Amino acid sequence: MAKAPLLEVRNLRVEFPTRHGTLVAIDDLSLHIDPGEVLGVVGESGAGKSMTGAAIIGLLEPPGKIAGGEIVFDGQRIDNLPDADIRRIRGRHIGAIFQDPLTSLNPLHTVGRQITDTIVAHLPLTARQARTRALELLREVGIPAAAERIDHYPHQFSGGMRQRVVIALALCADPKLIIADEPTTALDVSIQAQIIVLLKRLCSQHGSAIMLITHDMGVISETADRVAVMYAGRIGEIGPVSDVIHSARLPYTIGLMGSIPSIGEEVERLVQIDGSMPRLNETPPGCRYHPRCPQAFDRCSVERPELIAVGSSRVACWLYDDSNQAQTPLPVRAAAKTNRDSPRINGTASAKPLIEAEGLKQYFDVSPPLLTRILERTGRRIVQAVDGLDISIVRGETFGLVGESGCGKSTVARTIVGLFDATAGTISYDGASLSTREERARNQSVQHKMQMIFQDPQASLNPRWRVSEIVAESIPRSRRAANGGVSARVGELLRQVGMSPLDGDKYPHEFSGGQRQRISIARALGGEPEFLVCDEPTSALDVSVQAQILNLMVDLQRSLGLTYLFISHDLAVVHHISTKVGVMYLGRIVEWSATHRLFTHPLHPYTRMLLDAVPDISKTGTQRTQVEGEVPSPIDPPSGCAFHPRCPFANDRCRTETPKSIMVEGTSIACHAVEEARLPSWKAA
Amino acid sequence: MISYILARVLQSLVVMLCVAAISFSLFTYVGDPIANLVGIQSSDEKREELRESLGLNDPAPVQFVRFVGRAVQLEFGISYQQKRKVASIIAERLPATLELSILSALIALGIGIPAGIFTALNRESWFSHLILSGSLVGVSLPTFLIGILLIFIFSVQFQLLPSFGRGEVVQLGFWSTGLLTASGLKALIMPAITLALFQMTLIMRLVRSEMLEVLRADYIKFARARGLSNRTVHFGYALMNTLVPVITITGLQLGSIIAFAIITETVFQWPGVGLMFIQAINEVDIPVMSTYLLLIASFFVIINLVVDLLYYFVDPRLRVGRGVRA
Structure with missing residues (x-):
């Protein structure tokens, strides 16, 4: 490292003055980025990673302010520059990319205008030259038919395409550093893979360095050169990516790595x-991680550790201080993980399905009003959210349903529990038919055995009810009198999900996201269900909290003999928790089989594409094959096999004939290419 | 584009027909028109004859069609009290109301929008706080009280402005205007301010809250992160997006300025259609009342139509379809 660093942050301190005193959001943070380097910044929400990025470009949300330290960019101190000067650096020398491409663009201007506005603001070009450059940029980021698309508005682009436009905007003045704040979090895995590849390629072509802020270790592991792990406003560990991932030294990093499910290994518990990250107003003294640290000792709660060199990394932990002889650090990938050897359920796994759906269809009418239809001569518009889906789940198993957004997986969940009335098809539970609303009304007692857990624990709990009222809601009337009444039962339920019965008197907002999800689970358990439908139950949670919830779900399944339908977009999570996995594409299950088999011998080209695209810590340093295209609209799905436009093996039959499911070595698969045995065998990465 | 406009126009026609039905039913259910036409001494036969000749014995739908047909030709019958054509009474009165309302609307928009933008961009300045506290007065004081206060101060105490009427008017063809004489302009000031005050504060607060909302949006943050100047960010990006929702509310408010001119016109004895309506109610002058109803409804419908079209031009999400998804 002979060259001077491009960006150097020294002892940065960010404060938020509030009515109740000053909150320190970032405390004494130092890092540097070399020219052309990719520095990953990871951490759970509230760690201060986005705020660090905002502080660098001088865009802290008021009342937040830089209260100490300095930021030096390219030899110039930029943290104390007047507004007009820092503005000239933003966009020109430091570009930024934000999380949500759907909201990052001004909806009222064409993308061309937004790009030329930015170019003209920084470079001495005429409007015409700026437009030429904008066109080049759009081509460079891979927008097809750029000459035509330049005059389109943001709403005419899909999410992935919009993120490409955002990248073009960030790159338009050739900045030396790009701060990418969760650039792929809002995108589907296949699009995420495309964007990561694009971002890396462009930055290396333009010689830009990247500060990649994300909570996703998978993305970091295959993108970054070095990683900084943040916790509660401080850097805990910083070093080369393979060191941090494969031989983490900080107990927090070790725990974090262990809590991430990986498709590379099968474990029973994560x-x-x-606990969870402390809030800003209750940061503990000494090392901020010590209350959660399994290896904390006396010094940790008193004295704050500074970064010290350990191997090629730097770690802020007293375990590595020379004076420490009391403790030795735990090995990486803690032994707490046990291999999954037996099926989770002790009882006999009968082959008779508990829940079964056949030919399930759920269509939604999204037609414009009649008058508009007549005037514009358009027909009805029907979203075929679920289009002929067969599923059967055996008692005691966990059926994981994966797919990208818009594939209809949440609709399946809602239709099965009866939130929607199915357009066609049959649903039966333990032999009782629940296909129509009348049948559900007749089989109330069966209906009660199904409960649902929703994605967003914030939105699914009534904020004006006490926790005890929320949990008590699902307890059937017939059970209310038994065993000491409702309050005893509520206390028991709360204990079951790892909370205290005393928490029943509080309101949902007094709890963290993970605790709220525990409350939702307690509510679902109140009905003494046999079958739980979990719709993305952990995707709104941080990884360490996700691990807690997944472990809880496994424990509950064991002790209560539950059956799960687990819906997620996250392949690693589904791999971890499920015994069987189904892959959905545009309203159909294209492939399902036992988890191990699906992940080691995927048959369907779409499954293979997903497995290829998913960033996973087990794939650190490996190259990926790029995935083309995006999920088409379910309003007007492609003919034949819905996947054929993106499939490298598609032939004329695929384009015209919808494939039927067949069984191949225990895998149910709907693919002509598999049927005709013209698919190459799968080489795992 | 054409189908969008056509759909809106068709919807407007349906609304107008509904209003016409209500307005028509006033004749049938509020009093007997014959009783208002003939003297007390008229015999029953004569009444029946009159009823037959006026077509009042025809089935209601036939009468309604006839009513709509005449209304389209701007024939609204004859006022019971003034024994003149309602259309010509309104033509006489309407310019006064329109001049008052349009000036009020201009004041409300011209001050309300800039004040809203200023208070949103300079949240912490003392001037913003002053404007916001002042605007509470506009929201909380009833219109008639403000009118009476203004009269008390400027007419009674200082004797600067006339307390009632339109002053001298000049006749331009069918249109009588007060804008061309000094006394006409003086007379317009107080009623216009009185009528504008409430709308102005409402528009200001609306613009302010919408703009604050927009300034928090991701695309504004991203625009700042690209180093665009404050000017571009505030006026090129934020303002346009602020105006999209503001247009709807503002359109509705302009309609109500015309409709609620009644109170202001009463306080200032302004010879407009509002005052006419109040008099018509006192005298149970059904033709005038029902015509007023039609008139106000048509104003609302036209303004809404214009708002919808404006929307169409401001917001590309309505104008341009999603197009090809690449």
């Missing part, structure tokens, strides 16, 4: 870090 490493669990109890």
Whole structure:
């Protein structure tokens, strides 16, 4: 490292003055980025990673302010520049990319105008030259038919395409550094893979360095050169990416790595870090992680550790201080993980399905009003959210349903529990038919055995009810009198999900996201269900909290003999928790089989594409094959096999004939190419 | 584009027909028109004859069609009290109301929008706080009280402005205007301010809250992160997006300025259609009342139509379809 660093942050301190005193959001943070380097910044929400990025470009949300330290960019101090000067650096020398491409663009201007506005603001070009450059940029980021698309408005682009436009905007003045704040979090895995590849390629072509802020270790592991792990406003560990991932030294990093499910290994339980990140107004003294740290000793709660060199990394932890002899650090990938050897359910796994759906269809009418239809001579518009889906789940198993957004997986969940009335098809539960609303009304007692857990624990709990009222809601009337009444039962339910019965008197907002999800689970358990439908139950949670919830779900399944339908977009999570996995594409299950088989011998080209695209910590340093295209609209799905436009093996039959499911070595698969045995065998990465 | 406009126009026609039905039913259900036409001494036969000749014995739908047909030709019958054509009474009165309302609307928009933008961009300045506290007065004081206060101060105490009427008017063809004489302009000031005050504060607060909302949006943050100047960000990006929702509310408010001119016109004895309506109610002058109803409804419908079309031009999400998804 002979060259001077491009960006150097020294002892940065960010404060938020509030009515109740000053909150320190970032405390004494130092890092540097070399020219052309990719520095990953990871951490759970509230760690201060986005705020660090905002502080660098001088865009802290008021009342937040830089209260100490300095930021030096390219030899110039930029943290104390007047507004007009820092503005000239933003966009020109430091570009930025934000999380949500759907909201990052001004909806009222064409993308061309937004790009030329930015170019003209920084470079001495005429409007015409700027437009030529904008066109080049759009071509460079891979917008097809750029000459035509330049005059389109943001709403005419899909999410992935919009993120490409955002990248073009960030790159338009050739900045030396790009701060990418969760650039792929809002995107589907296949699009995420495309964007990561694009971002890396462009930055290396333009010689830009990247500060990649994300909570996703998978993305970091295959993108970054170095990683900084943040916790509660401080850097805990910083070093080369392979060192941090494969031989983490900080107990927090070790725990974090262990809590991430990986498709590379099968474990029964994830490493669990109890508790959650402290809020800004209650940061503990000494090392901020010590209350959750399994290896904390006296010094940790008193003295704050500074970064010290350990191997090629730098770690802020007293375990590595020379004076420490009391403790030795735990090995990486803690032994708490046990291999999954037996099926989770002790009882006999009968082959008779508990829940079964056949030919399930759920259509939604999204037609414009009649008058508009007549005037514009358009027909009805029907979203075929679920289009002929067969599923059967055996008692005691966990059926994981994966797919990208818009594939209809949440609709399946809602239709099965009866939130929607199915357009066609049959649903039966333990032999009782629940296909129509009348049948559900007749079989109330069966209906009660199904409960649902929703994605967003914030939105699915009534904020004006006490926790005890929320949990008590699902307890059937017939059970209310038994066993000491409702309050005893509520206390028991709360204990079951790892909370205290005393928490029943509080309101949902007094709890963290993970605790709220526990409350939702307690509510679902109140009905004494046999079958739980979990719709993305952990995707709104941080990884360490996700591990807690996944472990809880596994424990509950064991002790209560539950059956799960687990819906997620996250392949690693589904791989971890499921015994069987179904892959959905445009309203159909294209492939399902036992988890191990699906992940080691995927047959369907779409499954293979997903497995290829998913960033996973087990794939650190490997190259990926790029995935083309995006999920088509379910309003007007492609003919034949819905996947054929993106499939490298598609032939004329695929384009015209919808494939039927067949069984191949225990895998149910709907693919002509598999049927005709013209698919190459799968080489795992 | 054409189908969008056509759909809106068709919807407007349906609304107008409904209003016409209500307005028509006033004749049938509020009093007997014959009783208002003939003297007390008229015999029953004569009444029946009159009823037959006026077509009042025809089935209601036939009468309604006839009513709509005449209304389209701007024939609204004859006022019971003034024994003149309602259309010509309104033509006489309407310019006064329109001049008052349009000036009020201009004041409300011209001050309300800039004040809203200023208070949103300079949240912490003392001037913003002053404007916001002042605007509470506009929201909380009833219109008639403000009118009476203004009269008390400027007419009674200082004797600067006339307390009632339109002053001298000049006749331009069918249109009588007060804008061309000094006394006409003086007379317009107080009623216009009185009528504008409430709308102005409402528009200001609306613009302010919408703009604050927009300034928090991701695309504004991203625009700043690209180093665009404050000017571009505030006026090129934020303002346009602020105006999209503001247009709807503002359109509705302009309609109500015309409709609620009644109170202001009463306080200032302004010879407009509002005052006419109040008099018509006192005298149970059904033709005038029902015509007023039609008139106000048509104003609302036209303004809404214009708002919808404006929307169409401001917001590309309505104008341009999603197009090809690449």
